[in-house]
Amino acid sequence: MTPNAAATDVTSATGATGATGPWIELSGVQLDRGGRPVLRGVDAVLSGRAIGLVGANGAGKSTLIGALLGVLRAKAGTVRLLGLDLPAHAQEVRTRCGVMAEQAGVFPGGSGVEAVTFAGQLTGLARRESLRRAHRALDALAVGEERYRETSGYSTGMRQRCKLAMSLVHDPEVLILDEPTVGLDPPGRLQLLELIRELRNEGRRILLSTHILHDAEFLCDELLLMDNGAVTYAGPISKLMGPKDETLIARGRGLGTVLAPLLAGRGIEASSAGEHEVRFHSRGDEDLRLFWSLVDENDLEVRKLQGSALSFEDAVVGAMERGSV
């Protein structure tokens, strides 16, 4: 089954809701572990369909997830998930959230479908119902006959799928995924990301904790950047990336002499850098369309077009360095 086909099944198998408005609300959250401050006044209000929780190891990501699940108690501040105060409503939050924890294993000694069934039972489902849903979740994640094999023989990719099925079995509104792609090879990683993206597209809320920036860029529309227990950025990725303008360098026969004055004549900041190279400032897709139409009209050939736009990685690093919310 292709990732997309699998993902389509996920949609039908899980039937998530599509709530709107902020679903993560953190205000002045401070939390100590072992006498050491781990969260130092975390403030964020997030409403994205998929939120990337990004930060280096030790930034406080896992501790924040623990607080969001009501397992860890903040010494100060308020933590709300889906509008529910934590840890007071931890039980309700747990029934509405699926958690795929990096640090958790898969139950050994039994098969994959048994492991997923137990995970469902732990959220309060009856065994029969849990077994039924376990098969549905595994079908959706394209786990075939492997589900009947003992989990100790699973590959990393299969184990991650099994863990994802364990987090999905009770049909949660929110999926909290802690480093889901760690240890996967590139095709396996992409396949899992596609599945998660489909879960997001069908209306499920996702909190993705990761230190792999590409995963966050691929899946998320909002970002919660953490560094040393504090928030350095919380908000839409588009805002972090800034306006979509960039300086472009185009190379090709006659581009410098012909195209530079034409672009300048249409109000685009452009200059030639030799006979065959033009540099121009694009303010968005419209400027790019104009560039290509001028290339066509003048029967020019572009051999190379190179951008200098801020990459996602640059934007994240910049936000980390600025340390501003």
Add this chain to the structure above:
Amino acid sequence: MEPRAISTAFWGFIGPMTASRSLKIVVVSSVGILGLVLLVFFMGWIEKEDIDSLRALAVVPGIPLAAAILSEMTLRDGITHRTLLYPLLGPVPRPVLAIVRTLATGSLLAIFSAVALLFLHVLSGRGWNELGQEAAAALLGSLTYVSIFGLIHLISKRGFIICIALYGIFDHAIGMLPFAMSSIAPSHHLRFLGAAEETFGIPVVIDMPDPTLPGSILFLTATIAIAISATAVIFSRKSLAELC
């Protein structure tokens, strides 16, 4: 304790176990061994006295040794395989998880040992009078050793070796001394309850009081309470995953 947390902790422990191939192997093997004993007995190859000796061995060292193996399931296995996170995210408070899993493991061993003891008791032709006391031995002995050894497994990754050493060097040896000091060993009280009393053949006997039923029950119950409390406290402070 919240009922939901208790049931999550319980099913989070029992559920995976019922699917475990190794548990199925243990059950099938146990039935096989009992069948073999039955066969050997009815073939007349062993006498009732031998069966009674076997019964006494099933009490001590049978229960402590089985507890040394099984008590790894209480918390250590979950830490090793990183599956404790599921009930902890349940969310089940750590003390509840420690208490429920210890009691569940102890009860499981108690059921196994009670069935074995009853079987051997009937074959040995012992009267019915001691049956209640033997049931108490199976229950309290199992819970005592599972709670002590579970604590050791929690503290140490090499818990099994420590459990065996502790049992062999301290508990078993002291419990068989013909002195009053023997009463500080759980095995001494377990032997009494299980009608499997035995002492070293040392020709010195100093102030050897007879154990009493209430005294032994009280001693073992207090040991269980102390060991489980210590397990709950230590598990609550133990550094596990970052998430919880």
